[in-house]
Amino acid sequence: EDQVTQSPEALRLQEGESSSLNCSYTVSGLRGLFWYRQDPGKGPEFLFTLYSAGEEKEKERLKATLTKKESFLHITAPKPEDSATYLCAVQAWTSGNTPLVFGKGTRLSVIA
Amino acid sequence: DTGVSQNPRHKITKRGQNVTFRCDPISEHNRLYWYRQTLGQGPEFLTYFQNEAQLEKSRLLSDRFSAERPKGSFSTLEIQRTEQGDSAMYLCASSPRAENTGELFFGEGSRLTVL
Numbered sequence: 001e002d003q004v005t006q007s008p009e010a011l012r013l014q015e016g017e018s019s020s021l022n023c024s025y026t027v028s029g030l031r032g033l034f035w036y037r038q039d040p041g042k043g044p045e046f047l048f049t050l051y052s053a054g055e056e057k058e059k060e061r062l063k064a065t066l067t068k069k070e071s072f073l074h075i076t077a078p079k080p081e082d083s084a085t086y087l088c089a090v091q092a093w094t095s096g097n098t099p100l101v102f103g104k105g106t107r108l109s110v111i112a
Numbered sequence: 113d114t115g116v117s118q119n120p121r122h123k124i125t126k127r128g129q130n131v132t133f134r135c136d137p138i139s140e141h142n143r144l145y146w147y148r149q150t151l152g153q154g155p156e157f158l159t160y161f162q163n164e165a166q167l168e169k170s171r172l173l174s175d176r177f178s179a180e181r182p183k184g185s186f187s188t189l190e191i192q193r194t195e196q197g198d199s200a201m202y203l204c205a206s207s208p209r210a211e212n213t214g215e216l217f218f219g220e221g222s223r224l225t226v227l
Contacts, residue, residue: 004154032214043116043203043218044155087154091214099145099168100214102154 002027002092004103012109013078021073021106023088033071034100035064036087044087078110114138116219118204124225125194132190133222137206144187145216146179147203148172155203161187194226 005024013019025033032051036044048057050066057064061082063074073086085107089100117136125131137144142163147155158177159169163184173179176194181187191198201223205216 034214041220043205043220044216045218046215049214089154089214097143097160097162097167099157099160099170100155100216102156104152104154 002090002101004088004090004101006086006088006103006106008106009104010107010109012111013075015079015110015112016077018074018076018078020075021086021108023071023073023103024069025071025088025090027090027092027101029093031091031093031098033066034089034091035071035073036089036102038085038087038105040085047086075108078108080110080112083108083110116204116206116217118202118219118222120222121220122223122225124227126227127196128193130190130192131194131224132188133202133204133224135187135189135204135219137186137204138208138217141206141208141217142184143207144181145205145207146187146189147205147218149201149203149221150199158189158202191224194224196226199224199226 003026007022035047038044048064053068055066061076065072085105087105089102092098119134145160146158149155157170158173159179161181176192179189201221203221205218
């Protein structure tokens with residue numbers, strides 16, 4: 001069974017204090033790993049797709065990386081507006097379209 | 113606003129009542145998904161449509177749940193004889209491209225509270 005584990009569950013940072021969020025996964029053949037951001041009371045918002053080990057994607061203060069067993073979301077010099085829950089999801093290879101399997105998320109708070 | 117639209121945003125009902133949620137996807141998106149999310153958990157897949165065809169349903173989707181997407185446009189999710197365990201946020205998402213089906217556009221969700 002495909003599984004995603006995110007750590008830590010919650011993270012509190014001072015503004016400007018860089019850190020990383022972890023996403024460990026087990027999947028029967030990785031088609032893609034996805035990062036989403038979710039603000040309270042809203043639906044998730046797509047951030048990145050990673051397809052193969054060694055791949056990296058960047059967007060503003062965020063950089064996502066992928067290995068064969070885990071992905072990291074690095075946050076450089078975060079600002080209060082980066083506070084949100086960050087969700088990781090995987091999609092397995094099958095003959096058809098397989099739904100995303102999400103982790104529970106990491107709740108990030110950035111304090112000014 | 114051309115995003116995914118869900119209605120109602122909030123629904124409070126008594127146990128045993130039926131409820132229906134509606135989702136209007138981004139126009140021309142041919143794939144539509146329903147997910148359920150409870151507090152502190154990630155979204156859990158319920159079902160998905162490609163155009164009007166319902167192609168997959170999760171084992172989470174009991175017989176009390178039914179989803180439709182007539183004419184391949186908007187979709188409805190109906191829950192019959194609601195139970196307190198059905199209380200959750202019901203998220204709809206759509207996707208335009210077959211080759212990148214992990215990039216989903218989510219609506220803001222419909223929050224269900226069953227008393």
